Structure formats: structure tokens, C-alpha cells
Amino acid sequence: MNCLQKNPATRRYLQRFIPTMVAYVVVLLFVEWFVHRVHPTGALLDGMAVLPAVPIIGVIAIVGMYLAEEKDEFLRNLLIQSMLWGLGAIMALTTVWGFLQIFTPIHRFQPFMTFPLFWCFQAIAVGALQRKYR
């Protein structure tokens, strides 16, 4: 999205999105370190385990804010289309993996991989859509 940074809504989106993604990685690493080092139990362990979902709620809110703030209908449409492709791809992948997991000795799918994989598919979709509309 070479031209996007010129757009104020996109600039705000990136300014919010990047720190939240960094927070997600930091929280994930912190929780991993904390659990293995301190070995918490009970409610503290449950709370720590759910913590990585908080930045993801932030990411969802940021995407919603971008869609509300973006005046350029084409850019808004591009994001929506790419997210729908990402959604489709992640649902197809988890369905195939799920069946393979039930019936074949394939490695277990880690549910928290859904989030990074979704963004990988979304990024591929953005590239493809940009080529389509060039």
C-alpha cells in the first residue's frame, strides 16, 4: 500500500495498528516467560493465559475505527475485500486441518495460530487485489 501513508485515516490506522501488534508479541512472550518461570496457578494462570487476547481486541477495534474514518471508498473496499479473503482462507485452512487432524496423524493445529495466519492471508489478498486494480 505504497500510497496509503499519504491518507490521514491510513496513517492513523498504521500508527495504532503497529504498536498494538508489537504489544501482542510482547504480551505473548511475557506470558510464555512468566508461566514457565513463576508457574502461577488458579485465577492468575487463567488471567495470564487470556492476556494475549486483549491486544487482539485492540486490533479488531483499530480495524473498525479505520473503516469508520476512511473517506476513500476504494481503500475501504480494498481492506474489506482483503479481510473477507483472509477470513475465507483461514476457515478453509482450519476445516481441512481439522479433518486431517481427526483422521490422519497430522500435527495438532494451535488455535492461537489463527490470528497470525489470518493476517498472512489478508496480506496476500491485499497484494493480489492491488495488482487487480492497478
Place this chain on the structure above:
Amino acid sequence: MGCMPKNPAVRRFYLRTAATTGIYIVLTIFIALYFYRFHPHGLCAYLLALLPAIALTGFIVTIGLYLAEEKDEFQRDLMVQALLWGLGGVLVFTTAWGSLETFVHIRHFQPTWTYLVFWIFFILRTPFLLRKYR
């Protein structure tokens, strides 16, 4: 979406969704029975596991067709918002479950549940959106 069936695009969307969901359910039952009875392995097992994903791809195409065919911008926006809420719900839910699974050792999340989780969030959000815009 009380008034939706009057709209031809929505009617087609409902019919296509019912068809793809029906095919998805039939394929899922067929594959489960086939695996339990014939215990396929190798390439055959992988190909069979891919089958429900084809129906799921049909569902994604159905959404794309609806968004392309819907003339009413408000209805299209409602659908996009509900889809994004479904997507957001899936991402938050799988991340939280993934962390709980890793650190608290709760029951393993079957990847095939992703599709169901998406629909639960999609359906839960729709009445709130309708109330918001009443």
C-alpha cells in the same frame, strides 16, 4: 434482518447459503463415515479431508456474490459489519483458547469448530446491528 427476504439479492444469498451449508454438512457426515468404515490413508485421506473445504469455499463465494449483487448500500454495510464482527470474534476466541490450551491445558480446540464459532459471533452480532440502525 427482518425485511431481508423481500430483497432479491438477500433471497439468493439465503438460498446459496442453505445450499453450501447443506453440502458442507452432507460432505462432513460422508467423510466421517468413510473414515470410520474404510480407514483411508495417504493421498486419499488428504483429498477426502479437502472436500468440506470446497463447500466452505462455495460459502465464501456466496458472500462475495451477495456483496456484488446487493444494490442497497445500507444492507451491504450491515452484512460487512456482521462479517467483520464474526471474524473479530473468531480471532479473539481462538487466541484466548490457544493460550488457555497451552498454559492451562484445557481441552484441545478442534480446528473444524472455527466455522461454527464464526457463525455464532455473526448471528449474535446481527440483532444488535439491527437495533442500532432501527
